[in-house]
Amino acid sequence: MHYFSQSFDYDHSWAHVIIGMWHKYPNPHCSHVVTVDVVDRSVDPCSGIIRTERVLGCKQRTPTWIVKLFGGSEDAFVREISFVDPSTQTTTISSVNLSLSQFATCHEKILYSPAAGGRTAFHQTAEIQTRMVMWRTAADKLENWLAVRFEQNAQLGKVGFTDVLRQLWEDAKDKSPAGTPAPA
Numbered sequence: 001m002h003y004f005s006q007s008f009d010y011d012h013s014w015a016h017v018i019i020g021m022w023h024k025y026p027n028p029h030c031s032h033v034v035t036v037d038v039v040d041r042s043v044d045p046c047s048g049i050i051r052t053e054r055v056l057g058c059k060q061r062t063p064t065w066i067v068k069l070f071g072g073s074e075d076a077f078v079r080e081i082s083f084v085d086p087s088t089q090t091t092t093i094s095s096v097n098l099s100l101s102q103f104a105t106c107h108e109k110i111l112y113s114p115a116a117g118g119r120t121a122f123h124q125t126a127e128i129q130t131r132m133v134m135w136r137t138a139a140d141k142l143e144n145w146l147a148v149r150f151e152q153n154a155q156l157g158k159v160g161f162t163d164v165l166r167q168l169w170e171d172a173k174d175k176s177p178a179g180t181p182a183p184a
Contacts, residue, residue, distance in 0.1 A: 002129075007121070007123045010165060012119070062074050089113065092109070105131070
């Protein structure tokens with residue numbers, strides 16, 4: 001099993017980050033995410049928590065040996081479930097791969113919460129594990145490739161989302177007419 005973890009703060013309020021979260025894709029830094037489909041969305045009438053389930057379609061350059069050994073293609077799909085809690089200003093996102101899940105799984109968790117100075121804390125973890133006990137060598141190679149690819153995509157996601165936030169909030173503020181407040 002491989003573990004991945006990263007934490008940092010975005011220079012934007014929690015509300016701005018969560019609005020930006022829905023505009024993260026498409027972006028040029030994360031060109032591997034080609035589709036985002038909302039499968040379900042609901043609001044709990046008592047708590048106000050917004051639950052959203054999405055399927056992300058990705059296109060990866062998969063090594064030939066993986067395609068030959070396990071089948072499949074460069075197309076991959078990920079199920080994502082998010083909970084946005086406006087009362088506590090926390091957002092949690094859980095995702096898991098749907099493609100090739102009989103061979104390996106990647107469970108990702110993300111937490112956004114307010115941080116000091118009007119910033120937003122971001123914490124991301126992932127557990128990547130193969131399910132092929134009998135093919136240990138192939139399983140280790142697959143797990144290593146998935147871990148490297150996940151970390152590369154996580155770094156691209158950070159850069160891409162920072163650009164999205166800048167475009168939504170900083171560029172919008174610069175373009176607003178004098179005396180008119182930027183979007184909140």
